[in-house]
Amino acid sequence: MTKRKKILIAIGVAAAVLLVGFWFYWSPRAGVQGDLSFGDSFSIRWLIRSQTLQPILHIHLDTDGSAEVMTGVQRGPWDGGGGYYKLKKTLEGWSIIETGGWTS
Numbered sequence: 001m002t003k004r005k006k007i008l009i010a011i012g013v014a015a016a017v018l019l020v021g022f023w024f025y026w027s028p029r030a031g032v033q034g035d036l037s038f039g040d041s042f043s044i045r046w047l048i049r050s051q052t053l054q055p056i057l058h059i060h061l062d063t064d065g066s067a068e069v070m071t072g073v074q075r076g077p078w079d080g081g082g083g084y085y086k087l088k089k090t091l092e093g094w095s096i097i098e099t100g101g102w103t104s
Helices: 002-025 038-049
Strands: 031-033 055-063 069-070 073-076 080-091 093-104
Touching: 038 055, 038 069, 038 080, 038 093
Parallel strands: 031 055
Antiparallel strands: 055 069, 069 080, 073 080, 080 093
């Protein structure tokens, strides 16, 4: 492998890492209710990002171990909408068990 190919591969990997980082942090930090570890937060955000590009507004960890995630926009008290996701933690990680929408 030539030096030029190695440089191009390194640039491609760096660009991919930057793109994933931008994709993960694109939305403003969601309000989190409950004790959520960094790993769980990353997994939930990654799962939701694979479903929608709407900003994550809120993550609520329930006492039964499930999580509710609200995405979308809130422009005012009576002007907003987005997606609703209910997640459950399994042995393989977080999975979506229910989806829906919301409006205000």
